[in-house]
Amino acid sequence: MIERRDVYQAIADPTRRMIIQKLSGGALNIGQIVEDSGITRQGIAKHLKVLNECGMITLTQKGREQFCEARLDQLDEVVDWVNESRKLWGQRFEKLDKFLAETKKL
Amino acid sequence: MIERRDVYQAIADPTRRMIIQKLSGGALNIGQIVEDSGITRQGIAKHLKVLNECGMITLTQKGREQFCEARLDQLDEVVDWVNESRKLWGQRFEKLDKFLAETKKL
DNA sequence: TATAAGCACAACCATTTGGTTGTGCAATTT
DNA sequence: AAATTGCACAACCAAATGGTTGTGCTTATA
Numbered sequence: 001m002i003e004r005r006d007v008y009q010a011i012a013d014p015t016r017r018m019i020i021q022k023l024s025g026g027a028l029n030i031g032q033i034v035e036d037s038g039i040t041r042q043g044i045a046k047h048l049k050v051l052n053e054c055g056m057i058t059l060t061q062k063g064r065e066q067f068c069e070a071r072l073d074q075l076d077e078v079v080d081w082v083n084e085s086r087k088l089w090g091q092r093f094e095k096l097d098k099f100l101a102e103t104k105k106l
Numbered sequence: 107m108i109e110r111r112d113v114y115q116a117i118a119d120p121t122r123r124m125i126i127q128k129l130s131g132g133a134l135n136i137g138q139i140v141e142d143s144g145i146t147r148q149g150i151a152k153h154l155k156v157l158n159e160c161g162m163i164t165l166t167q168k169g170r171e172q173f174c175e176a177r178l179d180q181l182d183e184v185v186d187w188v189n190e191s192r193k194l195w196g197q198r199f200e201k202l203d204k205f206l207a208e209t210k211k212l
Numbered sequence: 213t214a215t216a217a218g219c220a221c222a223a224c225c226a227t228t229t230g231g232t233t234g235t236g237c238a239a240t241t242t
Numbered sequence: 243a244a245a246t247t248g249c250a251c252a253a254c255c256a257a258a259t260g261g262t263t264g265t266g267c268t269t270a271t272a
Binding site for chain 2: 004008009011012013014017020021024025026070072075078079081082084085086088089091092093
Binding site: 107108135136137147148151169170171172 | 219220221228231
């Protein structure tokens with residue numbers, strides 16, 4: 001298996017999506033993210049490591065606290081991919097139509 | 107580990123994204139999907155099983171051939187989630203601003 | 213009727229994933 | 243100075259992932 005570290009991997013896990021949403025409201029330290037998450041601090045820390053490796057968050061040390069900030073720019077890539085797929089889907093009969101039109105002419 | 111079968115899981119793998127894009131152009135059988143994929147038929151078949159379980163494709167048997175069609179509607183959920191995150195991100199200073207305004211009044 | 217095409221099913225494999233507990237260090241608070 | 247807070251690091255675990263090969267069945271084609 002290959003370890004993939006991209007946006008798609010980042011948002012594939014529901015816990016990580018929860019973290020991203022929490023951080024979208026503003027920077028938080030680990031303890032604040034853990035609150036009401038139902039997961040241990042260490043579990044959250046692992047997800048933060050993944051999110052960091054995926055480039056979805058920025059970490060800043062401040063005394064003994066570590067602050068996490070969301071970096072949402074890469075989400076554009078996902079939306080672009082979705083739009084591309086939908087575009088192809090919308091055009092999927094055009095090739096056939098064109099072919100049929102050409103055939104009719106002959 | 108828990109087996110997750112949703113859109114996010116479906117699009118997390120690059121091979122599955124490739125399959126979705128191919129199918130966005132129109133229905134194909136397995137052999138056509140395998141072409142130039144660099145993966146064995148059985149490998150592709152596994153991905154198709156996942157995509158089917160995620161509700162991202164529809165399978166139709168026709169003689170000895172199995173046709174796969176993309177079902178892109180669930181991609182809306184992803185875009186909605188991204189937009190929600192971006193919205194929160196845009197509003198992230200509003201709460202602070204409001205608080206400061208209130209404080210000033212006193 | 214042979215042969216080939218298209219596919220399903222099973223077994224196998226190494227690696228990743230998503231969690232846990234346990235230990236210990238550095239920075240604050242009391 | 244002592245206790246607490248916040249975190250990092252390591253080890254462990256079962257299950258999932260993403261691939262492979264091998265076998266055999268059914269449906270077309272030559």
